[in-house]
Amino acid sequence: MSEPRRTALDALHRALGATMTDFAGWDMPLRYASEREEHQAVRTRAGLFDLSHMGEITVTGPQAGAALDHALVGHLSALAVGRARYTMICAPDGGILDDLIVYRLAEQEYLVVANASNAQTVLDALALRAAGFDAKVRDDREAYALLAVQGPQAPGILASLTDADLDGLKYYAGLPGTVAGVPALIARTGYTGEDGFELFVAPADAEPLWRAITEAGRPAGLVPCGLSCRDTLRLEAGMPLYGHELTAAVTPFDAGLGRVVKFDKPGDFVGREALTAAAARAEQTPPRTLVGLVAEGRRVPRAGYQVTDAAGAVIGEVTSGAPSPTLGVPIAMAYVDAAHAEPGTPGVAVDIRGSREPHRVVALPFYRRER
């Protein structure tokens, strides 16, 4: 094992008494105090996250958009400058290599944000796939620290620290600006199901920015938040996590996310043939479907547990599960056979360490914020 990587905020996390955890080779804050309180803070007030483990890759050049159209399943050349898109990178066989957010920073400049665990894979694939284009792929993992301010109070807190036009900044948009005197790419994105912002800054600026946000957010009840609550927040919001709902063994169509694949974009793209077949297959014989499960009891369905029907036959598998702080009961996402995927399907249970515990099939997400 090599030494874990540490973010620019490492010393600050330790001073705050964070419980640290290894995440994709990074030493990251799991929680500072109670993860359930951190979760509730994001749902009702605001939370501040260090997400510097995410992998940034910059693609530039006259054919940057065309290169991404070829490398990814989305239509990135059509993305307006200042906007962002949720998309995926697939293997030639259609399997998902990673899910990504791509920001178009300028006519000829895109920022691709990959999961920490897949950043190297994505970087290598992009470099290879962009080779025939007039475009450059740059590893910018060391160039950025990433802070997220999430929750209903996030806009007010950030507005007190910047002159940027936050009201004009739509969901899935990003603009360069200055926050607390620090140059930042301000993006209205997140992974919590709440309104909020992600701030890409130079690592040297991360600590002063963290302190300024902490200070500005104090009256509104902002707290530092770790990866543990990030996971329960995204689970309640029905957002997939790579390695759980998304893997190289499933296509976007199997994950119920076929809408991210844009067949009508110009040129060929990696995985087109396999994904065309996957789309047809999903149409004719629906594959296992990603559903929500709500436990009737108090034991928690965890990733890897089997889902069964009334007769005890295996009909699926849990991909993520946790006690939901908002709902007050255990919840899970699971792939189940299409025949059992309808909300309200009777007899569905999860095998929790040898005992069949009844669960309710529900539509995702579990939680949707009021707008």
Added chain:
Amino acid sequence: MSINPEQLRYSKEHEWVSAPADGVATVGITSHAADALGDVVFVQLPEVGATVTAGETCGELESTKSVSDLYSPVSGEVTETNQDVVDDPSLVNSAPFEGGWLFRVRVTDEAADLLSAAEYDVFIEG
């Protein structure tokens, strides 16, 4: 300074057990274990009247991230379980050595390798 009370003894599975009073000892998990688990949301305890065996599982603790087996540090019959902690599992986090106790046992035997507070300090440091 140790946060582990002097008068208790400890198992390597991070349970504590009190000195028996009239043959009955109280069992809980340590603050070290509670901190490692994170917020406990559900405890499944042995039934009153059940027999527990030192070193064997007798229940489970669900936290946000994981589920952990509960091991009994002593053998004997369960005389009482803590209904407060069943109703409010966060007591395990907020008061692991006090209001967050789990169950009481009429002790017939105990694990051979129970640790003193000082020994447990060293064990969790390591």
